[in-house]
Amino acid sequence: MHRRDFIARSAVALGMAAFGKYGFISPRTAAAAQENPFSNQLYIPPLLEKSGVSTDISPLSLVVQKGQHEFFSNGLTDTLGYNGSILGPTIRVRNKENVRLQVQNSIDQITTVHWHGLHVPAQWDGGPHQVIEPGEVWKPDFTINQQAATLWYHPHAMGLTGEHVYRGLAGLFIIEDEISDTLALPRNYGVDDIPLIIQDRRFFEDRSFAYVRSMHDIMHGVLGNFLLVNGGLKPYAELPRGIARFRLLNGSNSSIYRFYFSDDQPFHVIASDGGFLSTPVGVQELILSAGERAEILFDSGALSPGDRLRLLVDQYSGNTYEAMELRISDKRAEQQEVVSRLREQSRLDESSADRTRNFAMETMSPGGRGMGMMGGNRLAINGKKMDMTRIDVTMPLGSTEIWEVENRSATMMQLPHSMHLHDVQFNILDRNGQFPDPIEAGRKDTVLLWPNDKVRLIAQFLDYTGIYMFHCHMLEHEDDGMMGQFEVVG
Ligand SMILES: [Cu+2]
Structure with a gap:
């Protein structure tokens, strides 16, 4: 998805988050945040x-x-x-x-x-x-x-x-x-194997976190206007010249991010939520919803010591951030080639499923089903909000199940959602009837659902019995009850 489409999609859905209106500080006026970026x-x-x-x-x-x-x-x-x-x-x-x-x-x-x-x-x-x-x-x-x-x-x-x-x-x-021990991948933690926890925050004038939940915040998620990378604003990192590996986590509460490098420099995705892909996938951008991870390889072999580039992040609310600066050092990285094969990954086959279940991630218009007279809100799964005393789904240990998950949005309130399952890594069988993108074809535990998307996923419930959660990983949605419980029984 191109940047234009990503932003346009959000602008239509969201209007624009009204920063500044409620006393949140703006990156433009917060001089301190901007005086020495990348220092x-x-x-x-x-x-x-x-x-x-x-x-x-x-x-x-x-x-x-x-x-x-x-x-x-x-x-x-x-x-x-x-x-x-x-x-x-x-x-x-x-x-x-x-x-x-x-x-x-x-x-x-x-x-x-x-x-x-x-x-x-x-x-x-x-x-x-x-x-x-x-x-x-x-x-x-x-x-x-x-x-x-x-x-x-x-x-x-x-x-x-x-x-x-x-x-x-x-x-x-x-x-x-x-x-993972034997693959020719960067594995020097913090040097060429670099964790990147990406989150957005907003702050009040007194620098306290502005975690307030208006109805707008609950519906759209609490979306920030400052981007943190490992807890810092606009940091820099030095990279040895050659292959660097980044372990990306969208650790935000509700934001969807689109990651790319300056000049749209290409990179490779090597792992999704639950492990390696079979082979690296060359891309110029990567979209992760809250809770999703990816490992990527960036090859700076053609760059020169002293060269600088930026990791850029578009946020679904319409903001674009220069998240961090990467400085190519005069050291030579241990890896100089992108590995060609990763790990053979078998996918679960549709024919092995014991049953299919349907889940509607619902956003309802005011006055719609689930909307109480007292203004209770409209986020639910299959019409129900989370209840810790209710088990929504029970399956025998050892079952293989297809979960057909649909983002069923009201016309006037088109929100993205996601589905996260505890306990398992699943495969996406198809997204809107199409075989998933290669970067989504591996092991996943969280999947993004754009408005009206229908995703079929398949999972095996092995080894352990007990009660686990499934929920939208937009945390304001989850906290508002967009969650359910499945119990694996022996
Ligand atoms: Cu949601």
Whole structure:
């Protein structure tokens, strides 16, 4: 999709978010934000992993804590973070490894930690049922049971997910395995294998996060007008000349992003949400909705030391950001060629499905079905809002299911949605009747649905019984009830 179409699509759907109107600061007037763009080095979240000493059985420790963070040189912002003032460490594990964690809640609200994309027993999924009370410690203990991938973790407490993520709670969760070990890919974390957590925020004049939810914010998502890369505004990073790998996470609450490089320089997508694609896919742009990830390779071999380029991001609300600057150094990267084969990925076959279910992601016009007399809003799945005491879907362990998911928008309220399933990685069978794009043909746990899109996905529910969530990953939609529960029964 070209930039023009992406923006035009949003302008039609959204009008334009009215920044400035409610006392939010604007990038144009926030002198501090603009005085020295690209002067701060990209923050690389520290790694959190096992020590490698076989006798060391200490758990990986996360502390959910309050902090203050300097986004602007003239004021601090109250934040939340894991083990720091913002975001969290990058947890790195290996397939088949037993992982023990210890999550301490040091804030004065309940929270949870959900391992987005991870296939784990329901009791360790970290959804709304696994509440960690203030002052309490939660001790997940599970064995990694899936291939190399870039996943992430974030809070998932009922009705609080959007606010907690917005205030800073998110981190990457990387799985490596024997295949990712052997592929000729950059793997020097923070040097040529670079995590990029992209989020947008808006701020009040006093530099506090403007997380308020008007009806407009709930319907369109809380959309910011400042873009953060790993928690910083307009950072720069040095790249050795050759192949660099970026692990991209759209960590925003509700924004859809279109990523591209200056001069539309080409790059390769090598992994989607749940692991590698079979082969790299050459592109000039990449669209990710909130919660989706991709790994990409950028080849700077034809550039010269000292050359600079920008990573650009179009936001669905109509903004375009120069997200960060990349500076080519005089060092030579370890990898100089884009690998030609990645990992053979088998896709689930439609004929293997035990059953098909239908899900309508609904946005209803005022007065429509589901719209109460008291002005209750219109976001629902199959006409229902989330109820923790209701199981929406039950399937036997070992089932293969096709989920036909439709974004059924009212004419006057065309909103995008997404569908995220806990527990599984799925395949997209088709999007509006067409075989998916190559970058969507691999393992996925979140899929974007433009207004009136119909996507059929197929998943196998293996290994674990229990209750898991499915929901729109626009967090304001999720918190407003655009979520349901499926139970895998043994
Ligand atoms: Cu939604």
